[in-house]
Amino acid sequence: MHDIRAIRDNPDAFEAALQRRGLSGLTARILSLDEARRGCISRAETGQAAQNQASKQVGAAKARGDDAEFDRLRAEVADSKAEIARMQAEAADLDGQLRDMLMGIPNLPLDRVPDGADEDDNVELRRWGSPRALDFPAREHFEIAGVVPGMDFATGAKLSGSRFTVLKGGVARIHRALAQFMVDLHVDKHGLEETWTPVLVLEEMMVGTGQLPKFGEDSYQTREGWWLIPTAEVTLTNTVHGDLVDHASLPRRMVAHSQCFRSEAGSAGRDTTGMLRQHQFEKVEMVSITDAETGPAEHDRMTRCAEAVLEALDLPYRTIVLCTGDMGFGARITHDIEVWLPGQDRYREISSISYCGDFQARRMNARYRPEGGGKPEFLHTLNGSGLAVGRALIAVLENGQQADGSVDLPAALHPYLGGKTRLTPEGRLS
Incomplete structure (x- = not known):
């Protein structure tokens, strides 16, 4: 299995090594999937932070007896939870896709391995x-x-x-x-x-x-x-x-x-x-x-x-x-x-x-x-x-x-x- 961080850091070297194996174009697909996965994780984390802040405001509204604000914030938190769960599920799916792709890619040859088809x-x-x-x-x-x-x-x-x-x-x-x-x-x-x-x-x-x-x-x-x-x-x-x-x-x-x-x-x-x-x-x-x-x-x-x-x-x-x-x-x-x-x-x-x-x-x-x-x-x-x-x-x-x-x-x-x-x-x- 390959290290996604190493692929991010040096995609050209990874692609060149795969081409020696008779494979091409995989690096771009890997990085695209990784970018989508990381973006989804980032949005979920940002949403989670906003939800945590809103949850505190719900408690404050209840403490001061502001029922209208309490109901509004509680509904907002419920909607946020659903959206965060959706983003987390999407991130998990993308993570599985990335792992499956990395699992299916062969090892990279050492420099001294001769090039050849068969x-x-x-x-x-x-x-x-x-x-x-x-x-x-x-x-x-x-x-x-x-x-x-x-x-x-x-x-x-x-x-x-x-x-x-x-x-x-x-x-x-x-x-x-x-x-x-x-x-x-x-x-x-x-x-x-x-x-x-x-x-x-x-x-x-x-x-x-x-x-x-x-x-x-x-x-x-x-x-x-x-x-x-x-x-x-x-x-x-x-x-x-x-x-x-x-x-x-x-x-x-x-x-x-x-x-x-x-x-x-x-x-x-x-x-x-x-x-x-x-x-x-x-x-x-x-x-x-x-x-x-x-x-x-x-x-x-x-x-x-x-x-x-x-x-x-x-x-x-x-x-x-x-x-x-x-x-x-x-x-x-x-x-x-x-x-x-x-x-x-x-x-x-x-x-x-x-x-x-x-x-x-x-x-x-x-x-x-x-x-x-x-x-x-x-x-x-x-x-x-x-x-x-x-x-x-x-x-x-x-x-x-x-x-x-x-x-x-x-x-x-x-x-x-x-x-x-x-x-x-x-x-x-x-």
């Missing part, structure tokens, strides 16, 4: 590792012989419909091992605090991190009113919802392994085979709560935490910075990490790491008390996948595939698999 304009920052040269045709994860017995799409569809999968046997254990490995790495090596949170949240929590009201169709809501989280970003970030925290407690770095639920409303026809894009999936999510001064450096740190997972698994990847046209609603800058998938002969996103500035904190009213006192300031928030577990499973299976249909598994996972090192062509761990 993913074709994203900029590669670096690569790590080299795709393995195969002397046989690369298969996608669901085509590998050793994977087929453990990745049951038919039963998933029978149970829940399309975009659901049942994992079994060795494949299910590798999936579980990946999540455990990621959490341990982030806790033991990167200093994040392991956290477990609900997957059902109140609507105001979804509003706080920006999933609502604009993107309601992308998530699931229960009949009771709870929302299923699309990512643990929602719960981890909202741990400071409405709070005033001490600066000394920052940064707060958290990690959670959770189930995630997305309707994939805008992905019809995309990635319909395999388990690349599911309605229910697991993710290891990182969130940092910090201040304005350290936010940008924390973004780079979080990116390295995600990259370190792929390096430990020996999975080639590339890191890109998203352009203004491809960046998410709540981000000021986003790094995407794309892992190499031999079966698709291309890099695919496995992590997205975003710095949101104070955008989410304003929606949550989450602030910190500066060291040495002073006016409370809004916190700065960051979030990133560390990593998407299902996509990591796909990458491990495809990059470790062998000509006979077996899969060699990364050494980092061996301790989590009871010392087993490969998935056999029959789907067993050995």
Whole structure:
């Protein structure tokens, strides 16, 4: 959410930043609505002051027995009350309109974010590792012989419909091992605090991190009113919802392994085979709560935490910075990490790491008390996948595939698999 005072103070800069996002003309509409709202509030306050003065005169007229003046003033006060109530209601309506407009406007990009319209304009920052040269045709994860017995799409569809999968046997254990490995790495090596949170949240929590009201169709809501989280970003970030925290407690770095639920409303026809894009999936999510001064450096740190997972698994990847046209609603800058998938002969996103500035904190009213006192300031928030577990499973299976249909598994996972090192062509761990 944006600060209306900052827009008033520098409307040209705000408009220029929105134009980089592909939006124009909103600033004038915002300021016009704000001016009308402030004018209405001012008239109501002036009317209230006049009413208070008239009320005193009513009492004075009654005290001196001037019945005619008393009746006139009392009628005047009654008319004034009705008019003030009307102006207050109008001001409240305009205030709601302004809040709704500000809630629907995306975050402003940092100056260093590249301009662009879509993913074709994203900029590669670096690569790590080299795709393995195969002397046989690369298969996608669901085509590998050793994977087929453990990745049951038919039963998933029978149970829940399309975009659901049942994992079994060795494949299910590798999936579980990946999540455990990621959490341990982030806790033991990167200093994040392991956290477990609900997957059902109140609507105001979804509003706080920006999933609502604009993107309601992308998530699931229960009949009771709870929302299923699309990512643990929602719960981890909202741990400071409405709070005033001490600066000394920052940064707060958290990690959670959770189930995630997305309707994939805008992905019809995309990635319909395999388990690349599911309605229910697991993710290891990182969130940092910090201040304005350290936010940008924390973004780079979080990116390295995600990259370190792929390096430990020996999975080639590339890191890109998203352009203004491809960046998410709540981000000021986003790094995407794309892992190499031999079966698709291309890099695919496995992590997205975003710095949101104070955008989410304003929606949550989450602030910190500066060291040495002073006016409370809004916190700065960051979030990133560390990593998407299902996509990591796909990458491990495809990059470790062998000509006979077996899969060699990364050494980092061996301790989590009871010392087993490969998935056999029959789907067993050995």
